[in-house]
Amino acid sequence: xxxxxxxxxxxxxxxxxxxxxxxxxxxxxxxxxxxxxxxxxxxxxxxxxxxxxxxxxxxxxxxxxxxxxxxxxxxxxxxxxxxxxxxxxxxxxxxxxxxxxxxxxxxxxxxxxxxxxxxxxxxxxxxxxxxxxxxxxxxxxxxxxxxxxxxxxxxxxxxxxxxxxxxxxxxxxxxxxxxxxxxxxx
Ligand SMILES: [Fe+2]
Numbered sequence: 001x002x003x004x005x006x007x008x009x010x011x012x013x014x015x016x017x018x019x020x021x022x023x024x025x026x027x028x029x030x031x032x033x034x035x036x037x038x039x040x041x042x043x044x045x046x047x048x049x050x051x052x053x054x055x056x057x058x059x060x061x062x063x064x065x066x067x068x069x070x071x072x073x074x075x076x077x078x079x080x081x082x083x084x085x086x087x088x089x090x091x092x093x094x095x096x097x098x099x100x101x102x103x104x105x106x107x108x109x110x111x112x113x114x115x116x117x118x119x120x121x122x123x124x125x126x127x128x129x130x131x132x133x134x135x136x137x138x139x140x141x142x143x144x145x146x147x148x149x150x151x152x153x154x155x156x157x158x159x160x161x162x163x164x165x166x167x168x169x170x171x172x173x174x175x176x177x178x179x180x181x182x183x184x185x186x
Contacts, residue, residue: 006039008048012064012071015156019069026090026136026158033156034132037094040154041130045096049073057082068159076100076146076153084119084143084170085178088162090136091155093127093144098151100127105141105170117168117175141168 011033018032049061049072057074064071073096076082084105093102104123109116122139126147135142168175 006036006043008040008063008071011036011040012066012069015069015071015158019158024090024137024158026092026134029090029158030092030132030134033092037092037132037154037156038130041094041096045073045152045154063154070155070157072155072157074153074155076144076151078146078149078151081145082143084141084168086141086162086166086168087135087157088137088140088165089160090134090140090158091142092132092134092157094132094154094156095127095129096152096154097129098146098148100144100146100151100153101125102127102133102144103142104133104135104139105143105168106139107141115174115176117166117170118173119168119170141166 014036015029015033018029022028022032045063049063052060052062052072057076059075061073062070063073076098093100102125103121105119106122108118108120111117119141123133127133133142164177166175167178
């Protein structure tokens with residue numbers, strides 16, 4: 001990497017380097033990638049990327065994908081509530097433009113009762129450009145709603161999503177398993 005020419009490859013290598021050092025410790029990975037993520041957020045992403053099939057979101061582009069780790073550029077639809085869901089792997093959202101109401105939950109039950117889930121909000125805030133949220137096991141459930149029509153995020157996922165991802169309905173203490181092939185979400 002050099003000077004202003006910080007590329008997506010540089011970011012991917014930075015992420016992989018931190019993963020090699022810190023394993024699954026997402027909090028430490030986040031601290032290690034804040035600076036390179038900031039450089040990418042400061043660059044022009046409007047003309048790069050490859051279209052990715054999305055479900056809940058209008059437009060998603062792959063910026064990097066190696067079969068495991070991915071970096072995507074995602075347009076989050078204004079006013080659309082993306083329900084609480086989990087991933088089985090850490091997921092980092094960095095706001096490129098706009099505003100995103102973002103909520104992170106911890107699961108209080110042990111998951112032994114099918115269809116039942118009790119969630120507790122552990123973080124609830126509006127993310128603005130340059131701000132980053134990391135959701136990672138064991139507290140890896142989040143929901144979000146874009147507050148502007150130009151809300152874009154750079155999203156990094158540390159590996160494949162688990163197969164039995166859940167969607168949650170905190171008001172009714174319920175959850176259901178979603179088919180990841182039909183339910184691609186950020
Ligand atoms: Fe997500």
